[in-house]
Amino acid sequence: xxxxxxxxxxxxxxxxxxxxxxxxxxxxxxxxxxxxxxxxxxxxxxxxxxxxxxxxxxxxxxxxxxxxxxxxxxxxxxxxxxxxxxxxxxxxxxxxxxxxxxxxxxxxxxxxxxxxxxxxxxxxxxxxxxxxxxxxxxxxxxxxxxxxxxxxxxxxxxxxxxxxxxxxxxxxxxxxxxxxxxxxxxxxxxxxxxxxxxxxxxxxxxxxxxxxxxxxxxxxxxxxxxxxxxxxxxxxxxxxxxxxxxxxxxxxxxxxxxxxxxxxxxxxxxxxxxxxxxxxxxxxxxxxxxxxxxxxxxxxxxxxxxxxxxxxxxxxxxxxxxxxxxxxxxxxxxxxxxxxxxxxxxxxxxxxxxxxxxxxxxxxxxxxxxxxxxxxxxxxxxxxxxxxxxxxxxxxxxxxxxxxxxxxxxxxxxxxxxxxxxxxxxxxxxxxxxxxxxxxxxxxxxxxxxxxxxxxxxxxxxxxxxxxxxxxxxxxxxxxxxxxxxxxxxxxxxxxxxxxxxxxxxxxxxxxxxxxxxxxxxxxxxxxxxxxxxxx
Amino acid sequence: xxxxxxxxxxxxxxxxxxxxxxxxxxxxxxxxxxxxxxxxxxxxxxxxxxxxxxxxxxxxxxxxxxxxxxxxxxxxxxxxxxxxxxxxxxxxxxxxxxxxxxxxxxxxxxxxxxxxxxxxxxxxxxxxxxxxxxxxxxxxxxxxxxxxxxxxxxxxxxxxxxxxxxxxxxxxxxxxxxxxxxxxxxxxxxxxxxxxxxxxxxxxxxxxxxxxxxxxxxxxxxxxxxxxxxxxxxxxxxxxxxxxxxxxxxxxxxxxxxxxxxxxxxxxxxxxxxxxxxxxxxxxxxxxxxxx
Numbered sequence: 001x002x003x004x005x006x007x008x009x010x011x012x013x014x015x016x017x018x019x020x021x022x023x024x025x026x027x028x029x030x031x032x033x034x035x036x037x038x039x040x041x042x043x044x045x046x047x048x049x050x051x052x053x054x055x056x057x058x059x060x061x062x063x064x065x066x067x068x069x070x071x072x073x074x075x076x077x078x079x080x081x082x083x084x085x086x087x088x089x090x091x092x093x094x095x096x097x098x099x100x101x102x103x104x105x106x107x108x109x110x111x112x113x114x115x116x117x118x119x120x121x122x123x124x125x126x127x128x129x130x131x132x133x134x135x136x137x138x139x140x141x142x143x144x145x146x147x148x149x150x151x152x153x154x155x156x157x158x159x160x161x162x163x164x165x166x167x168x169x170x171x172x173x174x175x176x177x178x179x180x181x182x183x184x185x186x187x188x189x190x191x192x193x194x195x196x197x198x199x200x201x202x203x204x205x206x207x208x209x210x211x212x213x214x215x216x217x218x219x220x221x222x223x224x225x226x227x228x229x230x231x232x233x234x235x236x237x238x239x240x241x242x243x244x245x246x247x248x249x250x251x252x253x254x255x256x257x258x259x260x261x262x263x264x265x266x267x268x269x270x271x272x273x274x275x276x277x278x279x280x281x282x283x284x285x286x287x288x289x290x291x292x293x294x295x296x297x298x299x300x301x302x303x304x305x306x307x308x309x310x311x312x313x314x315x316x317x318x319x320x321x322x323x324x325x326x327x328x329x330x331x332x333x334x335x336x337x338x339x340x341x342x343x344x345x346x347x348x349x350x351x352x353x354x355x356x357x358x359x360x361x362x363x364x365x366x367x368x369x370x371x372x373x374x375x376x377x378x379x380x381x382x383x384x385x386x387x388x389x390x391x392x393x394x395x396x397x398x399x400x401x402x403x404x405x406x407x408x409x410x411x412x413x414x415x416x417x418x419x420x421x422x423x424x425x426x427x428x429x430x431x432x433x434x435x436x437x438x439x440x441x442x443x444x445x446x447x448x449x450x451x452x453x454x455x456x457x458x459x460x461x462x463x464x465x466x467x468x469x470x471x472x473x474x475x476x477x478x479x480x481x482x483x484x485x486x487x488x489x490x491x492x493x494x495x496x497x498x499x500x501x502x503x504x505x506x507x508x509x510x511x512x513x514x515x516x517x518x519x520x521x522x523x524x525x526x527x528x529x530x531x532x533x534x535x536x
Numbered sequence: 537x538x539x540x541x542x543x544x545x546x547x548x549x550x551x552x553x554x555x556x557x558x559x560x561x562x563x564x565x566x567x568x569x570x571x572x573x574x575x576x577x578x579x580x581x582x583x584x585x586x587x588x589x590x591x592x593x594x595x596x597x598x599x600x601x602x603x604x605x606x607x608x609x610x611x612x613x614x615x616x617x618x619x620x621x622x623x624x625x626x627x628x629x630x631x632x633x634x635x636x637x638x639x640x641x642x643x644x645x646x647x648x649x650x651x652x653x654x655x656x657x658x659x660x661x662x663x664x665x666x667x668x669x670x671x672x673x674x675x676x677x678x679x680x681x682x683x684x685x686x687x688x689x690x691x692x693x694x695x696x697x698x699x700x701x702x703x704x705x706x707x708x709x710x711x712x713x714x715x716x717x718x719x720x721x722x723x724x725x726x727x728x729x730x731x732x733x734x735x736x737x738x739x740x741x742x743x744x745x746x747x748x749x750x751x752x753x754x755x756x757x758x759x760x761x762x763x764x765x766x767x768x769x770x771x772x773x774x775x776x777x778x779x780x781x782x783x784x785x786x787x788x789x790x791x792x793x794x795x796x797x798x799x800x801x802x803x804x805x806x807x808x809x810x811x812x813x814x815x816x817x818x819x820x821x822x823x824x825x826x827x828x
Contacts, residue, residue: 322652322715325645325687336640343637351625402621406682409585410638411610417638533589 003109010113014087015120023470024121027083031076031125035132038071039064039140046233048075053224055216056239059140061147062246064133066208069154072129073162073203074229075482080125080166081188082478084118088174088275097278111171111272115264118167126155126163150246157249158204161257165202168264172271182389185477189485200260207257211247218242231492340420347397348390348424360386360432367435372443375436376500380452381488383432384459384498385481391460392477394425395467395524398531408532418464418528422521425460451499451510458497458517465520468527537598537689538563539584539720544593546579554579556744558593566716568735568752569724572821576744577724578618581694584722585615597690611640614688616679618695618724624668628659628678631667635682646685653681656711658704672699680708684715691721697730709733728814738813740820748820752813759811759819764798766806767791781822783815 018024037047039059050067057063091097100110130152137146173179173188196202209227216223219242247253363386367379398404407413430437433452440449459480466476487495496504497513504510544558555576571577582588584595586606595602597609623631629650636646654660657677662670667678676699683691693712697705712721712734725731731738731752738755740748748755763783768776769791776782776794780802784795795809796802797819 322656322684322687323648325641325649335642336637339637339641339643339646343634346630347623347626347634350623350630397623401623402619403623405582405585405587405617406615406620406635406679407638409587409610409613409615410635411607411613411640413638416640532587 006105006109007113007116010110011116011120014114014117015124018117018121019124023472026470026475028125028128031079031129032132034072034075034079035068035129036136038068039133039136040236041140042142042237043235045235046230048229048231049233050212051224051228051230051233052212052216053220053222054239055220055223055242056236057212057215057242057244058142059137060143060145060244061137061151063244064137065151065154066212066244066246068129068133069159069204070208070227071229072155072159073205076129076159077162077166077197077202078189078193078482079478080122080163081170081193082185082474084121084167084170085173085184086180086472086474087114087117088171089180092278101278107272107275107277108269110277111175111268111275114171114174115168115268118170119164122163122167123160126160130155153249154204154208154247157254157257158207161260162200162202162204164264165196165200165260165267168267168271169196172267172274175271175275177276182392182473182477185474185481186385186388189481200263204257207253208247212244215244216242231486231490232494336416337420340416341423344417344420344424345427348393348428352390356386363432364435367433368439372436372439372445375439376448380433380436380498380500381484383436384429384455385484385488387428387432388477388480390428391425391463391480392473393467394421394460394476395464395469395528396471396473396476397467399471400473404531413532414525414528418524422460422464422524425463426457429456429459447505448499451505451513454510454514454517455498458513458520461517461520461524465523465527468524468531537718537720539690540594540596540599541584542594542596544580544583544595545591546576546583546588547591553591553744555583558741558744558746560739560746560749562720562722562737564716564718564720565736566712566721566723566734568731568738569722569741570726570728570731570738570817571724571741572726575741575821577726577741578694579744580741581615581617581692581722581724584690585613585617585692586610609690612686612689614683614686614691616683616693616696618698620679622667622670622675622678624666626667627664628667628670628674628681629654629663631678632681632685636685639686641686649685649687650681653684656684657681658707673701673704676700677704680711689719691715691719692724693722694724695726696723697725697727705730706733728817732813740817742821755816756811756813759797759816761808762797762799763809763811763815764796764802764806765793765809766803767793768803781819783812783818 038049040046040049048071050070057067088097091100133151134146137151138144169188169192173184173192176184178184179187201207205227213223213225217225220240360383363379363383367375367383370379393400398407407417410417430453433456436452437449440446440452462480463476466479467473470476483495483497486492487497488500491501493501493504493507493509494512496509499505499510501509539560539562541558541560541562545556546554548554558576558580569577569580579588583590584602586602586609590603597612600608602609623634626634632650632653633646636650641649654663657680659674659677659681662674667675670678676696680693680696683693697708700708709730712723715721716734716736723731723734735752738748738750738752739746740755767788767790773782773785773792773794776796781797782794783797786793795815796806797811797815801808
């Protein structure tokens with residue numbers, strides 16, 4: 001009973017702390033917006049939708065529930081991981097962890113509590129998604145008879161169990177020192193998530209899609225037998241319609257989904273075993289330092305001891321006096337900017353491992369050696385995902401390290417530090433693409449070069465804007481990895497911000513990103529201005 | 537050089553004002569801002585440091601409104617917030633170099649100031665170690681150094697001695713006294729001894745309002761002949777606290793020696809003693825005046 005009470009209070013406090021944040025509201029709005037996109041008006045282009053081979057069902061409760069669950073399974077699970085991750089780190093950074101560590105709470109209960117609070121958060125979000133689906137059924141107005149079970153059951157029986165796994169994996173990644181940062185985010189995206197999806201069918205493709213395919217195939221011959229999600233598809237209007245009545249929930253399906261819960265418990269026990277209970281002496285990663293991105297911590301105990309040894313006498317007889325600054329206008333503007341640029345570069349690259357430089361150097365070298373086409377198709381995406389940890393802290397660094405008040409009370413921040421921070425981000429993109437830029441210049445491929453340069457400005461501007469508005473790095477990490485995947489691997493043209501695909505330039509994709517970059521720049525300025533006057 | 541604060545107010549919620557109708561005119565010197573926790577000191581500091589917008593009122597630096605033109609003040613401002621962080625991967629020296637660049641200082645001046653400041657805040661030996669490994673007191677000293685980087689004309693330090701050991705506290709107080717001259721230093725704290733040692737003027741603030749502004753000697757004069765000291769039995773202390781403002785107690789062999797602020801002699805054996813700033817502060821923030 002006492003354990004349940006502890007769990008309840010941990011989950012409650014954690015939940016309240018999160019839902020009362022501005023960031024949660026942004027995430028919630030983002031989720032509602034995603035739901036809106038997944039259920040487009042029949043006349044509108046489908047930004048992302050099921051590719052059934054040119055057929056559709058009408059927007060009834062069963063179709064909206066099943067189709068949205070499949071799309072959410074593809075996108076929301078990833079999004080949820082980035083949303084949920086970082087709660088243990090938050091306790092560590094805020095110092096609450098040190099207090100918790102001195103209480104009788106066991107590691108198992110603490111980890112279970114974090115898992116439970118994650119579940120409460122995602123359940124609240126799923127409820128919002130369901131509410132948005134119901135609203136959209138009426139807004140789209142193709143079928144006004146609301147069937148509550150048909151619309152909610154796919155979310156409850158497919159999405160929520162999948163989120164159980166994502167929620168506990170987020171806790172597991174938080175429990176392991178070297179998986180806490182950007183490296184963990186990348187590993188989840190490229191390794192853990194695909195592995196979990198394949199092994200456990202998290203998205204429920206094999207449960208929901210067969211029912212959709214059967215319904216389609218009963219009416220038409222060439223329905224797509226494989227669940228395929230495409231981006232930028234033509235409007236639904238005019239497509240042949242098949243009737244869809246939802247999934248038949250058998251006991252096998254339900255027990256299969258419920259089996260995810262014991263798997264989650266096993267993952268939670270693993271997390272508990274690996275969790276160091278906020279012991280500073282255990283904060284050092286067990287991985288070799290070459291794998292570290294940032295966030296190196298030094299054990300406090302060691303430091304205090306070493307400091308005591310090195311403390312010099314407090315009152316020095318010939319204490320150095322401070323030389324007054326007599327003129328405040330003796331440095332030129334160019335020197336001020338140059339100093340600032342040097343310091344921002346130093347700050348950005350501080351703590352980056354030699355392995356990162358080695359890979360970066362390797363990619364730039366390869367971009368000079370391989371054929372231009374394969375360089376653009378393969379090396380450019382790799383070169384523009386490697387600096388993810390460097391870009392993701394842009395705009396969020398001040399909040400993350402609690403230096404906002406100090407930094408924002410300095411003069412001309414908006415005119416100096418902000419543009420220089422942005423410039424460093426752009427320079428990183430340009431350096432990573434330097435080999436390709438040279439090749440494009442020599443080859444006279446000015447259109448591709450222009451598109452790439454716009455992309456080099458777009459990525460850091462997106463990072464800066466998201467960092468400023470979310471005060472964290474996860475929003476950018478999640479969004480960028482997702483956009484990068486759709487652009488580089490899936491080849492979605494509208495997301496070709498690098499200008500890699502053959503028809504992108506002719507279709508004016510680069511001008512779209514030029515416009516988005518300008519809007520994001522405005523968002524950076526407005527967001528930072530707002531931060532400066534509200535940094536207390 | 538002057539800082540003029542007029543009718544300054546900050547409303548946080550509809551029914552809660554962090555600061556209300558605050559007026560103050562400051563000229564060079566060390567101004568001690570005293571008040572209990574939650575009195576509005578940090579709210580005032582943040583508004584003066586241009587990072588919080590006032591709800592009402594104005595703050596003028598040499599007749600320039602800093603709400604409209606914050607950069608006019610920021611160029612000559614040094615600010616040490618009550619709570620602040622650092623970049624853990626940078627060393628102490630690198631963090632100061634970064635801050636110097638952000639403050640628009642040229643490289644040569646920055647190098648000289650950093651070298652001098654590291655000596656002044658006693659961090660020369662730790663300057664090349666990552667900040668992530670600094671103790672609380674060392675971080676506080678880095679904060680003090682960054683505030684002094686640009687030789688500020690207005691130095692605002694909010695609870696600067698928190699986390700410092702007694703020796704470093706004395707060192708910092710001396711530093712503030714040395715720095716006083718052609719600059720305004722605002723020292724906010726609830727530690728009376730810090731203000732006593734350094735301040736040329738004292739402002740007492742409580743519940744968002746200014747309740748006194750005077751030189752320390754004038755504040756002390758308020759209680760001339762009104763502070764008493766004598767020894768009482770331990771069991772009589774609770775009763776005494778209910779009827780008089782007890783500003784201090786020390787345990788003695790024969791009971792408890794108490795200090796009491798009172799217009800009249802509170803007991804036949806009570807001796808009149810010289811008032812301390814702590815007596816004055818407790819008397820002012822108790823809000824009840826001198827009890828008889």
